[in-house]
Amino acid sequence: MMMISTLFLDIGGVLLTNGWDRKARRLAGETFCLDYEEMDERHHLTFDTYEVGKLSLDKYLDRIVFYEERPFTRDSFSSFMFAQSRAFPEMIELVSHLKARHSLKVAAVSNEGRELNEYRIDTFGLGSFIDFFISSSFVHYRKPDADMYRIALDIAQVVPEQVLYIDDRPMFVDVARDLGIQGIVHTTYEQTRDKLASVGLT
Template identity: 65%
Template sequence: MKKGSSITTLFLDIGGVLLTNGWDHHARKRAAINFKLELAEMNDRHHLTVETYEEGKLTLEEYLDRVVFYKERPFTPAQFRKFMFAQSKPYPKMIDLVRRLKARCGLKIVVVSNEARELNVYRIRTFKLDGFVDFFISSCFVHVRKPDTDIFRLALDIAQTPARQVVYIENTPMFVEVAESLGIRSVLHTDYSSTCAKLASFGLEVAE
């Protein structure tokens, strides 16, 4: 860490930063092709349900009953669930960067993410995110989701870190804007190199 850096805590999104998105429109399109579903109908039902689902107020089984299995299908919920989970892939360079920043700079690492419970838990365990993340402020656990400012305030309270000592890495522009409105310095993540450069400007850098 550069001398004089005041950053003590790193907030992170999961989907689009550490891992691929868990269940986005691309994944749903692949599912529609694989299981021969009507994509527009599935997306309509998804959008009616997703907020409740990601806020932890529906189980995965209940979500799938509403979005996919509201009528007979020639495949099982277990087969569909396995396909859903298999869409998650890691971004190894980003995971390694955060691990190295934590070790070198002594940062507290906090995930602030919109994810549903079963998928969130699967991703945490499969990619060993709990090996370097101190707290998971996931929408399914705290029952509030981005862009609500309350999820960021909750993260600050649990981390016990003033906003001025936090840097947030996020790939959704609106969520960056919301965090910055609370005084949280933020990095709009588009690629590894530009994120490294922006972090370095905040005094957070590690040797390659």
């Protein structure tokens, strides 16, 4: 068996909270007195286009919020969106430690819109321990498209057997496994730490 030389990681749900999930959208509806059901329907109709980098954040917000006059500004709404992100410090510390101790390459493989992704990378210092960002808005594919993982392998210049992938979505781990990439379904810090230790990453 080849030694693990590279970690592929999701961002939302592993290193940080999800950037703009149902809970955050519902809170936005309450905070800005919006019809949540209408906003959420519009979100589902257009969010994929935003996540694959074919729509700017401004255009996305035009479609889900600012298609009519509002008593608040676009900046206040987008600032609220960004403010929903929180770090999981223990996971960031764990990955940083493993990278330093084992000289690992680390790649983020994530579905995120460009502006939100760039904000999260900068705000939480993800570039200090992640070498490559294979983000849906950068490469114009979304998980579970297997091409996301093929692109990540090409960019990292590794073969599947050298990679361990951590994601909180079982389907995404299954898709990567079909390509020969070992995977961990992340549920808690403790379980992921122990599974990493079981393959020699301590």
